[in-house]
Amino acid sequence: MLRLARPLSRSLRVPSPRFLSAAPAPPPLQPPLRKILIANRGEIACRVIDTCRRLGVRTVAVYSTADAGARHVAMADEAVCIGPEAAKESYLVEEKVLAAAAATGAQAIHPGYGFLSENAGFADACAAAGVEFMGPPSAAILSMGSKSNSKEIMIAAGVPCTPGYHGEEQGPEQLLLRxxxxxxxxxxxxxxxxxxxxxxxxQREEDFLKELESCRRESQNAFGDTDVLLERYLKAPRHVEVQIFGDKHGDAVHLYERDCSVQRRHQKVLEEAPAPCLSPELRREFGEAAVKAAKAVGYVGAGTVEFLMEAGTDEFYFCEMNTRLQVEHPVTELVTGVDLVEWQLTVAAGNPLPLKQEEIATTGHAIEARIYAENPARNFLPATGKLRHLVVPEGEGVRVDTGVRQGDEVTMFYDPMISKLICYGKDRDAAINKLIESLKNYQVVGMPTNIEFVEKCADHPAFRAGGVDTGFLEIYADDVAVTENNTGSPVARALASAALLAASKDRATPPSAYSDLANFRVHGEATKTFNFAGVESTITLSPSRPNAFTISSADSPEPMSVRFVPPSDGSTTIEAWVDNQRFVATAVVTDEGSGPSNVALWSGESGKTFDGAGEYYADITVEVEDFAAGAAAGGSGAVMSPMPGKIAAIEVKEGDRVEQGDVVFVLEAMKMEHPIAAPKAGVVGEFGGSVGDLMSDGQCLFVVADEDA
Known part of the structure; x- marks a missing residue:
């Protein structure tokens, strides 16, 4: 769903008479597009559909068999299946996308981001098929798609570039010398x-060739190309990027900058606009440099020019140009009031930019957090599964862009993003505070997420001060770390146990659905022992009056009075009174019908949390295992796949001796490579698969045996 934090109205403003009289006669307006096909999926497809609905433009969705029930398919006016689950057999097949456009009469194709969005060949194929490609010309994509070629163009245009090597010599030994x-x-x-x-x-010359091979393998899988360039690594850079927009009449503008310096493995975690701690003069220099870059390649449509800025200085260097709409574009929309997708539709129809540079201004501050299905406590391993419970934050200044609904599956085939949470405030402090409050109210059951991690990052004193560099997460890693063995306070454990007892199927009274919890009755005491991340807690529940109970436990000093409030949304609110203090929590119980039940617990009021009010599991022991570092199951030396994925590489042979921490397998999942290391020194036994094999979650990859075994 997409909720606007403030109206996107600037794109509808009419230029004042003084601008009209000073400018040459504008080109005649072209009729708007009537139908477009969106060659993408997930939240960006839904985001584009939202604007099209508002403007009365009909939409066509394409989908793989894995996405047959996806939100973007349900939202679109028409939908066409273009192949099986793997993107290379569906979303990346140009012929199938163009055939769908022809069959449905779509006038234009919006590529979103990823997939075919920066594919010059696809842009040319669209032109040959008589379908408008809602992106820049193929020449601009080619020029900027090659990082080496783009730097040559930028140097010629007077845009500062990072020192490095971006030549044609690509041999490993030649690159080592460079x-x-x-x-x-x-x-x-x-x-x-x-x-x-x-x-x-x-960091070291002895690691160069190994890292080069890994980089090229990942590049081949993602982009079908293995050429690389080398850049001097700026040790404390800020990542500042500028939103640019060009039309088919030679005009180009910028819509100011964003700061995306909080990154993990070069993936952005927090993005904000405008960038903090920039002087008005420096902000103007960024914008002017970005417009130079756009005009140097005849840019058309939405794009982003990325710069690296040495922290503590005013020196910045061109990094790259992304020839598409960026993931983080909502923060720009909220501070400028411009709907960038509406501008894309306007420009694709052949019309000039809706606003001149002098008419574009920023107001307030916006910050975006990417919510992922991943486990920060296990080295951010991507997660899959069903979204069994999903409640997104709401309110003034809160926007959620998402491609999923409660009950949807997050699969291994695509990016694990659940949503983008964007918050707007009158200033930076207000935007950060709103983001943190919204994160506390974001409820996901069914898989681990990075919500707690993002909250810790946004609330860190260094981030609040502004101007952090890309080393933020390395410097403050311990401060923002998330652990899996947080069992919560006694109050939290007691409330979670009460919810499980009420929903338990093995109690003496007849079972009832959890949605009927308001009518639950206990005849006599009910006692059960629960396991919270390895910590046992015995809870006794005694009836006191309808829907109310007394909870006592060995780790709680006094009995608690608990009342279950009748549910209204499929979950249940629990009120607990302890020493005349009121606690409120939302409880969600999940039960697969076999094995243990789980309970997730959130505070129901801002500021009233139970040790962070995270997700607490009962009846199940959660073992903290760093699979990426090669933790073995049960200490046996057997290493299991931490997620569904494909074996991208095997670094050793069966029978080889390895040391603890040596990389044995490389697993590819969610479009990223994940090294799997040996848990201990020993001899590698039989492999569980070969390169290219798909491995399921928990499947044995390999075993490391003691040398004397």
Whole structure:
């Protein structure tokens, strides 16, 4: 769902007479587009459909068999299945997308981001088929898609560039020599890369060739190309990017900058606009440099020019241009009041930009957090599963862009993003506070998420002060770390246990659905022992009056009076009175019909939390295992797949001796590579699969046996 934090009205403003009289006669207006096809999925497809609905433009969705029941398919006016689950057999097949456009009479194709969005060949194929590609010309994509070529163009245009090597010599030994010239640490970047993929930081010369091979393998899988460039690694840079927009009449403007410096593995975690701690003069220089870059390649449509700025200085360098709409575009929309998708539709129809540069201004502050299905306590391993319970935050200044609903599946085939949470405030402090409050009210059951991690990042004193560099998460790693063995306070454990007892299927009274919890009755005491991350807690529930109970436990000093409030949304609100203090929580119980039940618990009021009010599991022991570091199951030396994925590489042979921490397998999942290391020193036994095999979650990858075994 997309909720606007403030109206996107600037795109509808009429230029004042003084601008009209000073400018040459504008070109005649072209008729608006009537129907477009969206060659993408998930939240960006839904985001585009939202604007099209508002403007009366009909939409066509394409989908793989894995997405047959997806939200974007349900939202679109028409939908066409274009292949099986794997993107390379569906969303990346140009012929199938163009055939769907022809069959449905779509006038234009919106590529979203990822997939075919920066594919020059696809842009040309659209032109040949008589379908408008809602992006820049193929020449601009080619120029900016090659990081080496783009730097040559930027240097010629007078845009400052990072020192490095971006030539045609691509032999491993030649690149090793070039890396010595650039100096360590050095950054290896896929020439066709983007989104953090195909990028490796190398600290020492002895690691260069291994990292180069890994970078090229990831680049080949993601972009079909293995060429790389080398850049001097700026040790404390800020990532500042500028939103640009061009039309078919040679005009280009910028819509100011965003700061995206909080990153993990080159993937952005928090994005904000405007960038903090910039002087008006420096902000103007960023905008002017970005417009120079756009005009140098005849840019059309929405794009982003990314810069690296040395922290503590006013020096900045061109990094790359993303020739598409960026993931983080909502923060720009909220501070400028411009609907960038509406502008895309306007420009694609052949009309000039709705506003001149002098008419574009910013108001307030916006910040975006990407909510992912991943486990921060297990080295951010991507997660899959069903969204059994989903409640997104609401309110003034809160916007949620998402492609999923409660009951949807997050699969291994695509990016694990659940949503983008964007908050707007009158100033930066107000926007951060609203984001943190919204994160506390974001409820997800069915898989681990990064919500607690993002909240810790946004609330960190260094981030609140503004101007952090891209090393933020390394410097403050301990401060923002999330652990899996948080069992919560006694109050939280007691409330979670009460919810489980009420929903339990093995109690003496007849079972009832959890949605009927308001009518639950206990005849006599009910006692059960629960396991919270390895900590046992015995809870006794005694009836006191209808829907009310007394809870006592060995780890709680006094009995608690608890009342279950009749549910209204499928979950249940629990009120607990302890020493005349009122606690409120939302409880959600899930039960697969076999095995243990789980309960998730959230505070129901801002500021009233139970040790962070995270997700608490009962009846199940949660073992903290760092699979990426090679933790073994049960200490046996058997290493299980931490997620569904494909074996991208095997670094050793069966029978080889390895040391603890040596990488044995490389697993590819959610479009990223995940190294799987040996849990201990020993001899590698039989492999559970070969390169290219798909592995399920928990399937044995390999075993490391003691040398004398």
């Amino acid at each position: 890396a010595r010239d650039v100096g360590y640490p050095v950054l290896i970047k896929a020439v066709m890369g983007g989104g953090g993929k195909g990028m490796r930081l190398v």
